[in-house]
Amino acid sequence: TSHLSSTGHITRSPARNPLSFRIMQAKVTLLDGSxxxxxxxxxxxxxxxFEQVCEHINLLERDYFALSFRxxxxxxxxxxxxxxxxxQVRGVPWNFSFNVKFYPPDPTQLSEEITRYFLCLQLRQDIVSGRLPCSFATHTILGSYTVQxxxxxYDPDECGPDYISELSFAPNQTKEMEEKIMELHKTYRGMTPAEAERHFLENVKKLSMYGVDLHHAKDSEGVAIMLGVCSSGLLVYRDRLRINRFSWPKILKISxxxxxFYIKIRPGEFEQFESTxxxxxxxxxxxKRLWKVCVExxxxxxxxxxEEPPKKFLSLGSKFRYSGRTQIQSRRASAxxxxPAPHFPRCISKRNMLSRSLDGGTYHTSIPCGWGLGFLSATLPFYSRVEPDPPAGLLLSSQTFTSETSTTSTTTHITKMVKGGISETRIEKRIVISGDTEIDHDQLLGHPGKVIWKLINWTYFLLG
Structure with a gap:
């Protein structure tokens, strides 16, 4: 551009670099806080x-990770x-976070130690933020493996009496928890960092909320619920209780x-019609966000x-398709x-010494007996389920059976009654959980078979 100066001479402003209009600075917060x-x-x-970030952190097993933004x-x-x-990024700075997007059902199958470490970092964030609920016992065990x-x-010459007090392991951390963590950490002498992370992953995958992506919603009656998307399907929570589960093979269509947001359900064994x-x-x-997460x-x-993208002349509605590799393809590539195993620093100071953001660990199988049963009795809020009372009627018989395992106590109450001239048998189960092992609801759903899905408009169809 040209300007007329006070002396009457024409001056030209410096030419702007055309590239400056096409280049953006992106900031990515990594899992270690850097x-x-x-x-x-x-x-x-x-x-x-995404590839620039993965090159920077030397990550090859990339398919489980992604970039997120607000x-x-x-x-x-x-x-x-x-x-x-x-x-995609409109009206906000180009600030991103590097996160785990797909939580592997068996994280110990990851090939490289560095991949498992990044997964541990994500899970520690999930635990400290409260996204991955744990009992007091599990917080303690997980924290001890994190410290290791x-x-x-543990080195008594270098570690003071409160050497983990600046670290975070739980949303509501207590002095008692820190003492138990230190007590366990002292017993891990000789355990390598990679072994501690394997123990962590082997046990954290058993938590009921592992890898669940939650979304706020309301049911048909207007009651607030949470919809959770995970590797096995769609979960429904109300008041921190899982009230339903729809496995991927059971879902015919999502739209x-x-x-x-709608899901069409395959008819049950004694049902004739599909239900939506x-x-x-x-x-x-x-x-749409929930729908995309389900598709992915x-x-x-x-x-x-x-899936191959459809031809343009057949394309209707949403053009979104999952474009990455599947878990099967990722495992083949990892093999x-x-x-050689890459060397990488475990820089705890970036995450924890300043911001108290450390978290993580694993379920330990040999808890010192001196801690007592009270330490193990912390129950999970998600599965404390009580069925409604049976309807009134003429009681014919009543039987009660109780069974116990190391983690659960199950009481089965069987009643036979006559109501309205019809004989009715009611079986009521009450389960009290004293650990973090999830009840196996999947046995009722059978084993998933081979499925093929097709995406049409904003609908996801099961073809066979």
């Missing part, structure tokens, strides 16, 4: 930034690797319209390979990794 900054073109796809309404969104970033992983063997269940989300964007989780965990 910040990675890089430049990317506005028109670059999300995959370009939109203008502070809602968490996953960066689509196949879509231009400028079309990050600090190594959304406006702020409503609807849920109400906050708005259209929330319904089903594609990753259930399909052999991702081909031949590089």
């Amino acid at each position: 910040l990675f900054t890089c430049t990317v073109e506005k028109r670059a796809r999300g995959l370009q930034l 939109d203008a309404d502070n809602n968490k969104n996953w960066l689509d690797p196949a879509k231009e970033m400028k079309k 992983s990050e600090l190594g063997d 959304y319209k406006r702020n409503n 269940i609807g849920f109400k989300l906050l708005n259209h964007r929330a319904a 989780h089903h594609s990753f965990f259930r399909l052999v390979s991702p 081909q990794i031949s590089r």
Whole structure:
């Protein structure tokens, strides 16, 4: 541009670099709390930034991870690797977080130690934030393995009486918990960091909320619930109690319209017709986010390979498709990794010494008997389920059976009665959980078979 100066001469302002309009600075918060900054073109796809981050942290098993960002309404969104970033991140700074997106059902099958470590870091964040609830006992065991992983063997010459007081292990951490963690940590002499992380992962995967992505919703009666998406299907929670589970093989179709989210259920053994269940989300964007998460989780965990995108002249409605590798493809690729095990620092100071954000651990099988049963009796709030009382009628007989395991106490009450001239037998089970092992509801659903899904418009169909 030109300007007329006070002396009458024409001056020209310095030419701007045209590249400056096309380049953006992206900031990515990594799982260890450090910040990675890089430049990317506005028109670059999300995959370009994701690959830069993975190269920076030396990660090869990338398919379980993704980049997330907060939109203008502070809602968490996953960066689509196949879509231009400028079309996804609107009106907010280009600040991202590197997170686990797909939690492997058996994390010990991951090939590289560095991958397992990053998964541990994510799970520790989940535990401290309260997204992954644990009992007092489990918090203690998990914390002890975290200390062993990050600090190594207990050394009385270097460790003071409160050497873990600056670390965080639970949302409501107590002095008693820290003492139990230190007591256990002292018994792990000789355990390597990799072994401690394997113990952590082997046990944390048993927690009922492991890998569950929660979304606020309401049921058909307007009651507030939470919908959880995980590797096995869709879960429904009300008042911190899981009230229903729909496995992927049981779901025929998922769809959304406006702020409503629908699932069509395969008929049961004694049913003739399919049933459709609807849920109400906050708005259209929330319904679409939930739908996309369901599509991605089903594609990753259930399909052999991702679907081919439809031809353009057949494309209707949403064009979204899961574009990454499936878990089967990822495992095959991991088996081909031949590089030496990479060396990486476990920098605890970035995460914990300043911000008290450490968390993590594993379920221990040999708890000192001196801690007593009271320490083990912390129950999980998600599965304390009591059935409603039986209807009134003429009681014919009543029987009660009780069975106990190391983690549960089950009372079965069988009543036979006559109501309205009809003989009725009622079986009521009350289960008290004294550990973190989830009740195996999956036995009622059978083993999932081979399924193929097709995406049409904003609907996800099961073809066979």
